[in-house]
């Protein structure tokens with residue numbers, strides 16, 4: 001809890017509380033004006049839909065691992081035979097390598113969420129690269145041969161990070177549904193927002209760290225059977241088409 005920005009500081013993914021398609025779009029606006037066209041790398045697409053078409057949905061959990069929330073969440077996912085994406089906050093992963101290992105062992109997919117959950121939108125590619133590599137090293141201390149196919153920018157503040165992530169072999173991962181679970185609005189409210197919000201190929205942004213996420217875990221436990229009963233399949237986010 002010694003992080004200078006405060007462990008429990010609510011994540012700013014909430015600002016603005018709008019569909020995240022706006023956040024990734026922002027990221028592409030921050031280009032250094034001194035880059036010539038030939039030097040300006042093409043920013044990769046930010047993934048915001050699932051790999052499969054139809055009624056598929058991807059659950060993604062940010063800001064963990066957290067000893068209060070992550071083990072319960074993993075239990076819920078295991079009981080329901082659902083696999084998800086965990087975008088790991090590097091400093092939290094360093095404190096709880098056993099949870100990183102459990103996430104990987106239970107078949108979930110890992111994402112890099114930066115070392116200290118900094119806003120990278122004004123950072124140079126070099127600085128971003130350093131942060132992402134440090135985070136990656138921490139993850140690999142816990143799981144030496146970890147596959148980390150995704151990077152998600154803290155706060156959705158992308159800046160130059162999509163191209164850096166791509167250079168490091170990670171897809172920038174956005175989202176298509178937010179339910180503002182960071183506000184702990186009540187489990188019933190979260191369940192309703194999820195049931196109403198999930199559409200075909202949704203990538204859902206949720207949190208298992210950064211605070212008490214008991215409501216998130218409870219809501220996920222309730223909503224998975226409902227979504228399954230609707231015929232939805234749980235899968236991974238992907239870059240392109242159905």
Ligand SMILES: [Zn+2]
Pocket residue numbers: 011013062063113117154155
């Ligand atoms: Zn976050």
